[in-house]
Amino acid sequence: MEPLLMPVGHDVGVLHDAEGGRRQQIRAGTTVVELSDPEYVVWLLAHGTGDEDRPTRSSVAAAAERLELSAADATAVTDQLVSVGLLAEVDPEAGPAVDFAQRHQLVPLLMGLGPDQEQSSLQTIGLLGQPIAQVSGAVYDVWAWAHLTPHLWIACQDAAEVARRVGVTASDETEAREVLTGILRSVHGLLCVRAAYLDRRGLA
Structure with missing residues (x-):
């Protein structure tokens, strides 16, 4: 691939x-x-x-x-x-993806609008009253909080830890490496609508 x-x-x-x-x-x-x-x-x-x-x-x-x-x-x-x-x-599934995540941050540019009115399993991102992107709960959590962590890998670890504490059992939300894979596979959906950007570690 x-x-x-x-x-x-x-x-x-x-x-x-x-x-x-x-x-x-x-x-x-x-x-x-x-x-x-x-x-x-x-x-x-x-x-x-x-x-x-x-x-x-x-x-x-x-x-x-x-x-x-x-x-x-x-x-x-x-x-x-x-x-x-x-x-x-x-490559989202290859080992060097973690190195990339340790050297970069994901920075949000739009507002978190909460659950989609028609698909409650999805979260929406956009402007007030104007949804622009739909993402999974796992992606939403990382998108919303990643800029407060030193780098993207820690953001994925934190999101996985929170998911475990609230009783989530799906590995794509509770295992940091799988969370990162999901983020990297879907991040262009955020980048293309300027809902976020990737920046170098610690300097966003």
């Missing part, structure tokens, strides 16, 4: 220069990085384009071609963004 591409950093807007040029600014930790248009396109595509989209190198290259950026250029840009830490390649 091809690893997923995880975008790192928070979009903080466009910087215009005196010659009419523009660079997109991304903050990752305490560093602000300026991206060219092709770099920004690839970084954006790594967020996903919908709830079912799970971006990989190949899917991002294919999507970039539809935006008139060649697959070769998209691959080169992906390599560049990985090298500077604005993209990460992660």
Whole structure:
């Protein structure tokens, strides 16, 4: 299975220069990085384009071609963004996923709205009176509290501990490693609607 591409950093807007040029600014930790248009396109595509989209190198290259950026250029840009830490390649079920979680945080950007009115097993995220995303209870708990922990792995451990204490028995909620797998498999559904962003550890 091809690893997923995880975008790192928070979009903080466009910087215009005196010659009419523009660079997109991304903050990752305490560093602000300026991206060219092709770099920004690839970084954006790594967020996903919908709830079912799970971006990989190949899917991002294919999507970039539809935006008139060649697959070769998209691959080169992906390599560049990985090298500077604005993209990460992660297999949710592989061992290095824990290392990724120990080096990054998940930071919420929208409001938690509580249970969905039609599907009470799901939690909603969005703006007041305007649900934007639906997630499982396990994902919701991590999304809501992860920014208060040193890194994402501890957030998953804390969520699993709370689930055990309240009597939950499903392993995908009580085992931290399974919680992390679930988060990484579904996080693009949050990233693509700007319900959250991934940042470098301890510097969100």
